[in-house]
Amino acid sequence: MSSENHSDPVEFKATSVVPQLQLLLFTDARISHRADIKQVQDYLETLGQDHDFSLEIIDIKEQPQLVELYRLVATPSLVKVFPKPMQVFAGSSILPDLKRWWSQWQDTLADLRQRHKEFGDRPASNLSVSTELDAERRSHSADVMRLSDEIFQLHREKEELAKQIEFKDQILAMLAHDLRSPLTGTSIALETLEIIAQRPETAKTNDLKQQLYQQAKSQLQIMNRMITELLDESRQLSTKLDIKPRRMNLNDLCQDILKQLESRFKRRSINLIVDVPLDLPEVYGDAELLRQVIVNLLDNAIKYSSENGEVKLIGLHRTLQKVQVTIIDHGHGIPDDEQEKIFEGHFRLKRDSTKEGYGLGLAVCRRIIQAHHGRIWVDSTLGQGSEFHFTLPVCVDRPTL
Known part of the structure; x- marks a missing residue:
């Protein structure tokens, strides 16, 4: 087993062409993640006594192009690069997922090694050329993704x-x-x-x-x-939209909005659960327009929740330089074929036919979030409720020229 920290683009250097398990562990500097990362490293260190594999430890700030390449959405993340297919595990579930899949990976490797013995070693020169081509392909893939x-x-x-x-x-x-x-x-x-x-x-x-x-x-x-x-x-x-973006604290905005809507939650005896980390990165946006988005989503959550129900407001730092806000209710839910249509200005759900207003709020919310280079969408199950999500760009300090 080999383990390295990398600041340069990752290339797998092999001294042998014998198939080897290749893992990437993506980390960040947040203290709250250190325990999860340590558990994964300790477990892999134990496995390394009996199994041959390579582990590359990558700081997402130093290798953002790899974060984009592997489409990671959370840290820490463990990526199984080889053998194919690629697999990604994230957050606190890494260790249990690793334990569950390890034996299957070893079985796959055993089959590959058996075939390797049957067909013989590939020349080392071919391996070198292949490694360089793989690095070039990764670079081109990142460019293509950006242009797309x-x-x-x-x-x-x-x-x-x-x-x-x-x-x-x-x-x-x-x-x-x-x-x-x-x-x-x-x-x-x-x-x-x-x-x-x-x-x-x-x-x-x-x-x-x-x-x-x-x-x-x-x-x-x-x-x-x-x-x-x-x-x-x-x-x-x-x-x-007349957007006036500036550096802002999303946590402060959420707390201010919750005070504004406090009486509405109490009136319907709705239990509000808030999980917005204090260390949530600052975002770059128009506070008043974003206030309108959050108020609209919370207002809908209140409207479609039963009395004594529950509404959740969650903030999450995503690795792709974005922050995600999620608002969850346990209302009627939205049919699959209408989850995209609700963001259109002319569309109304059948359930809303007796309610006041046009339901244009979600169309406005989408325009606001898109103008911030973010995304807004809904995950919903009929009879169980809805989860509305939107993302915003993290405010990144730029060097002074």
């Missing part, structure tokens, strides 16, 4: 512009559809009041008049809220 991301971003911006053009036509159709119900309710209440007004007054008719008056008033208030929300959010969707 840029092309995807341009394509996404083009689609967003097309949606903005289409949005104004959708507004009229939505307005006619959604205002019909409260308008009909108001009309019926007023017509009934007109009929009752022609009858002699009694205690019963007076009570009925009061009920009809309250019904008409309530329906008018619903229409007013719907129109206000529609105008506000359509203005944001149809115009360019």
Whole structure:
């Protein structure tokens, strides 16, 4: 067994062509991860007495291109590079996963070594050329991935512009559809009041008049809220976002928002669980627009949770220079085929047909997060609830020129 720390690009140097298990252990400087890393290293050190394998220990700050290459989303991460297929284990599950897979890896290696004996050694010169080609391929792969991301971003911006053009036509159709119900309710209440007004007054008719008056008033208030929300959010969707990004503390913003919504959680007796680390890296973003995103997601979580339910707000530092925020509810859930559609301005779930507002909030949230070069999505299971996630870029200090 061999173990090395690397600051240069990783290349596997072999003195023999005999198949060998090759592992990469990606780490960072956070104290909270040291115990997990130490357990993995100790376990591998014990295995190294009886098994031949190579272990490369890589600091993600020194080798960010490898983080991108292997598409890692958390640290620490253990990558089994050889034998194929590649496998990735992350966080506190590394050790149990390693123990579970170790014997299977050894069986695979035993088969490879047997075939190696049958076909003979490959010339060392071929191994050297192959190693160099592998390094070159990794470099090209990173470039291709970066260009693909840029092309995807341009394509996404083009689609967003097309949606903005289409949005104004959708507004009229939505307005006619959604205002019909409260308008009909108001009309019926007023017509009934007109009929009752022609009858002699009694205690019963007076009570009925009061009920009809309250019904008409309530329906008018619903229409007013719907129109206000529609105008506000359509203005944001149809115009360019005025983003003013700056270094900000996401933990402080979350705490401020939770104070703002505290009464709403208490009113519905919802238990709020917050797991946003104090050492969460600062992000680069517009605090007011990001406030709108988090408030909207928490508001939806409250709306669709039952009384005495539970809502979670979680912050996670991702290795790809991003921070992830997750909001979890245990509501009705969202069908698989509608989990992407809910981020479209014109789409509404059937469950929302009786609720106030247009549900444009998620479309606005997506525009805000995309404008921050992040991503927003939902994982949901019907009958169990939903997990809304979004990512933001970590604020990286740049050297002064």
